[in-house]
Each structure stands twice: as C-alpha cells, then as structure tokens.
Amino acid sequence: MAATRGTVRVGIGGWVFEPWRGTFYPNGLSQKRELEYAAERMGSIEINGTYYGSQKPESFAKWRAETPDDFVFSLKGSRYITNRRVLAEAAPSIEKFITGGLTELKDKLGPINWQFMATKKFDPADFEAFLKLLPKSQDGITLRHAVEVRHDSFRTPEFIALLREYGVAVITAVDSEYTQIADVTAPFVYARIMGTREAEPNGYSDADLDQWVVRARSWAKGEVPAGLETAGPAAKDSVPRDVFLYVISGDKVRNPHAAMALTQRLADEP
Template identity: 35%
Template sequence: MAGMIRLGTAGWVFEPWRQSFYPKGLPQKQELSYAATRLGNIEINATFYSHQKAASFANWAGQTPENFVFTVKGHQLVTHLKKLKDVEIPLANFFASGVMALGSRLGACCWQLPSNLGYDEARLEAFLSLLPKTPEALVALASKADDRLKETPFLDATGISRVRHAIEVRNTAFATPGFVAQLRRHNVALVVADTADWPYLDQTADFAYLRLQGAPGKESYSAEERDVRAGWLKALADGVAPDGPYLTTPETTPPPRDVHGFFVSTDKEHAPDNARAVMATLRLVGPGES
C-alpha cells in the first residue's frame, strides 16, 4: 500500500495570496479554514519565534478538517541560541507550551538548524536521544517543564497517535554518510531541502519530509520542474528511490512512506499555486474537497 502524500505551504498568512489564492474579500480569520480544505498540511512558523498558547493550537486545529495536519517548527532557543546543547528543559517547555492541543492534527516537528552550526556527532546524538517518539514520551518530557514556561503546562496528548520529527541542516559539514546513518537509527527524517547547497534525497525515517524552496539556483519552479518534484513525491509514497543526488547509496527496496511536502521560502508567492498544481498532477484533493 502506498503512503499518503500531503502537500502544503509554510504558514497561511501572506498578503500576496489574497490576490491569487484566497477569494477576494475573504476575511483573514477564515484564511486558515479555506487553505486547510484545499491543502494537506501547513507548517506553523510562529512556534520558531515564541511559545504559542494551548488555546491558539486548539483554535487552529478546530478550523481544519479531519485528515489535515500541521507541522510545528522547533523553537529557536533549541536550534539557534543553544544550538542543540543542554536542551532538555527548553524542549520540555516547548512541548508543554500547548503543542499537544493540536491532538490528531499534529503531523510532525521540524527542527531547522542554523547555517553556522556544523556537524557534531555527539551533540546531535544527545539531541536526537531527547526527542520523544511516542505520546507517552512526549508527555513525560513535557512534564519536566520549569517556571520559564510562564504558562501552566499542557500535558494532554489525547488524539496524538505518533510523534514524528524532521531535521533540516544548512551546513555542508553534515554531508556525510555517518549523519544519514545516525538519523536512521533514531527514525528522524532528513529534510529534502531542494537547494543548490543541499540537493540530497536520502531518506532516513518511515516518512519523508520535503521543503521545496524553488528549483536550485532559481527563484521559482517551472511547470516541468514541478513535474519532477511530483515524481519524487509519488516515488517516495510508492516505495521507489527517486532519481537524484544522494549522500549514500539509494535504497534498493525502500518502504512506501507517508510524504509531507511544503512549497516554501524563495518561491513563497506562488506556494499555494505550486502545491495545488502538483496535487492536480498526482490527482490529489484537499481533505475538505469531495
């Protein structure tokens, strides 16, 4: 059985989309609901900058249909300020802030590392070992939150059946087979960044995570380039190693994987249109569409 392919965007509030994606005159408070019916997933960017309250997560979840999921961006204190070192309590505070209020809408957590952080196997190993992989482990870690959270910890994992993590690196020091093997041991997905500096397609978890940022060296995707990405998504879901550059030897018998794909960053203005175009190519419909 093939895995499920979800396509979406990073965030849902972007002024140019009101001229192209959202219907004219649609109230801003209805934009998430509109996007969620037509896309499979969305990355929440605000969680990178500050802890969000449980009420906000619950509100976002309540505006989305069944079978829609969010990615939660990991907090910058963990990735950029402490650079993965001594982060047990910051992780606890992050997960206790309200993330679990997404319930069944919690798709994955994405940890984006800064470009000035190189590969330190021991430091990364300590971080990966802390990441909770089950609802029980998620609650256990969140229970260690301290008073720096400034909110009552939210420790209800109702509706969460699994906890997935992806890591995006931005330093070529990570371009080593040892790094790939390390992620595979922890079942953490290596983000396919689709950039000139990180074009690799290696898969390291039981799901795939792609952040499609504009064809490498370009600021947007052509229709032909979108078709190539559509081929990647289908191959990953079907259990086939897509054609492209790898740090390691491509898997000979890869398993079918659930695929989380996002059009982001450089080509953000066209992100919803890119997602919808690829969905049409793959004959996918949004979770709120018939």
Template identity: 40%
Template sequence: MSTDRDASARDASAHDRAAAGSFRVGTSGWRYRSWRGDFYPTGLVQRAELTYLAERMPTVELNGSFYSLQRPQSYLRWRAAVPDDFVFAVKGSRYISHMLRLRDARAALANFFSSGLLALGPTLGPILWQLPERQRFEPDVLASFLDVLPRTTHEALALAREHDERMTGRTWLEDDVDRPLRYAIEPRSESFADPAARRLLDEHGVALTVADTAGRWPQFEPGTAAFVYVRLHGAAELYASGYTAEELALWAHRCRHWARTGGADERDVFVYFDNDARGYAPHDALALTRLLREAL
C-alpha cells in the same frame, strides 16, 4: 498571477485533498498579504484564511512556533479551523536549533512541548528542526539531542511537565491517545553529507529533509525514516520564484519514487512550498497535488 494559476485555486476540492493518498502537499504558513485577492478571494476575512486553505490542501507548516513559544489557545483555535484529517507540521523552536544549537536542550524542549503542541491532538504531524548554516554535523551533539526527543505524545507530556516557571499559566498538559511523534531535520551545512550523519538519523527514525533552496544550501536525499519531508523554497530565486510545469513534474516523479522505497509499506511524503514571497506557494502546492493524483 496567470490565469492557469488562478484557476488552480478555484478548481481545488475535497477530492483533491483525499486522492493524493500517502502524499500531503501544502505550504509553509498561510498568512501572507500577497495571497489576498489572489489565492484568497477578495474580502475573505483574515481569521477565515486557514479554513479556506484547509479546504483545498491537507496540510500546512506552522511557522510561528519557530520564532516564539505559542500559547495553547492558538493551537486550539488552529485545530478548530481545519478538518479532522488535516495535518499540521510544526517548526521547532529556533531557540533550541539556533541559540542552543541542539546542546543541553532538555529544559527548552520541556517548555516547547508544554506550550500547546499536544492540543493539536490527531492533527499534530511531523516536527521540523531547521538548523542554521553554521551548525555543522557534530556526532555527539546530534546524538544527545535525538536521544532526548520524546517518541510519543505521552512521552512528550511527561517531558512537558518538567517545564520551568516561565511557562506557568500558559501550558497545555493534557493528552488523550498515545500517538507516535515524527521528526525531520533540515540541515544547511554540507558537513551533514557525512554518511555518519545519515546513519545516526536513520537509527532514530528521523527524516533528513530534502530542501530545494535555489542552490544556496545543499540538497540531501532522504534517509530510511518511515516518511519523507520535502521543503521547496524556490528553484531559481529563494522564497520568491514559482515552479515551472517541468520542475513540478520532476518533483512529482521524485515523490512517487520516495514513497515506493519505504520497504513493505509505502512511505508518507510531506511537501511544503515555501516560495511564498510573491504568492506562488499555494498555487504550486495545488498543481503538484494534481500531478500526484493523476499518477495513482
């Protein structure tokens, strides 16, 4: 890694985290071997990696929830490792998005919400549904799925109590303050360019994810949801290439534009770097944060 990128990790501070205002920039996941001895100092124990990251950026995307249902103890441990103002974006279960393909999802959603998400409390941020490329826009299917999504944590708790017997003994069925829930969908089929798809998402206040995927999948513009969700998987090589200074400046410009197009209030903009294979993600996240801070 270059000297400039090494310095970006060393120079990050709590001021960097707070100064971004309505912008929250982080990474997709945090546990990567290639980050050790680079973004993470040599000798940093693995259990301290999330805390180290959270001292330098204000958000991270939880990936494990996509592959399998996590346990409440894990969510509690993650929450305890970060500051109170930190935000976890949570990837929705691939069983729902890839196996059920959003159909008849109520029972699976009950299990998902009972698995411990609510234990994150105020650190629970947007919930992302990443769709497979084969998942085409089907108006009735998408509408039915969006209708069943709980809109607040109390609604999520009520749904979670419908969990099936497989979740017995591994649920979290508590919630203190009723908080709104926010959702983003990342489609990978060109069929979602249909204006009807955007209208449906806008009607439900669900963000259409802006994804940079080295040209592999379509890149959509965000809709009118109250926040913007961006995933940067790599401009030149999927999951692997770093972003140039010029590319980061362009993304900073776009983020500032999207924040200002939210009507009377500025929209929150969440950005997650998923170009983690060679360790670029955390350095690019810190560099973009600095660009956004400098524009304030």
C-alpha cells in the same frame, strides 16, 4: 492488502501573508477564514510561528477545529533549541516546547521540523545527544521528528546512520542554495522545495510540476527519486512512506498555486 505507497501531502509555509490576499485568497475573504480556505485546497501547512515564540494551547485547538478531518500540520521547533551552541543542553527547552500545547492538534499533528542555521556544523557526539532528547510521544500522541540541516559537514554517512538509528527524517531542501540530503532515514519523508518563479503562473513549469509528482510518488513507495543528492548508503527497506512536501521561499506569492497544482496532479494520477 498492504498499501503500496504512503500518503502524499503538499502544502505551504504558514497561511498569513498579505500579498496572498487577492492573488490566492479571494478579495473580501475575512482574515479569520484564511486558514480554512487554504486547508480546503491542500493537505498540510507548516506552522512557522512556533519557531519564533510560544503559541497558546488554545491556538492549536482552534487551528485543529478550523481544518478538514484529513488535514495535517507540521510545525517548526523553537529556534531557542536549535540555535544554541551545545545541543546536549537543550533538555529543558525541548520539554517546555513539547508540553506547550502542540498536542492540542491531536491527530492533525504532523512532523516537527528542527531547523538549524547554515553555520551549524555536524558534531556527531553533540548531535546524537540532541536526538536522544527528542521524545517519541506526548499525551499519548506519537511524535515524528525531522531535522533541517544546512551545512555541508552533515553530508556524511555517519549523519545518515545516526538519523536511521533514532528514526528521525532528514529534510530534503531542493531548488535552493542549501545543502541537499535526500536520504530516506525515517518512516516518513519531509521535503521543502524553494524554486517557484514569478514568471510561472503556478510557480513551476508544467514539466517541473510533473517531475515533482514523480518524485513524490517515488518517496511514497519508499524509494529515493532520481536526480537528488544523497549522503549515505541506500536504506535497507523500501516500505511505503507518508510524504510531506512543502512549497517554501522562492517567489512566495506563487507558492499556494504551486501547492494546489501539485495536489491536483497527485489526485488525478491513478
């Protein structure tokens, strides 16, 4: 029998953050065990360090070894690729990034987040040239790509059509000042929610957490959740999709608690 919905993985950005020590990580926990501790309590982590500089292949292999079998990492593409004026000229940098050891994560390699600055405007020809440069596989591992755009010029059906043509996800930013585009454009969904608050022990209120569970389940069934803004026509299919949902920014100290609360709610739901 075919699955009726995809797998939902909830996580946070990174795992090294000093204010989490004593608030999320127990006092006395060795820093070397922080990734292991976090990975046992949520389904994914977005690696931020890859945005700022190269990581050693040995690091990717180590992170893979320290996490549970069903754990998945996403990671950010290098800023030296996405912050350039002409994206069509990024081929050498993309090759360097893709061949730099990330496939050492093997079956734990999730989507790559290509994050663009808020000043980057939509240039259809140049952006399509960039999409053409993204490899579909490396070292026998299928690569999944997602783009995080933050300028309102991307809120157009032409952009959505391009992403669907190349099977690339648009990252949905919610509870923030960034442009929101919730269209389903790929075989998976990638969302970053940024509204955690210090006043809430779990970052979000119970009602907000319940709403995010409903939204995640809708995405997993291939639907677009109600209440989110889209830029193009609805997808022609509604097949199940895996969902990667990250609690990012906001009151960062609360983010692990929000991710754990969402993970628990998703596990409890039939």
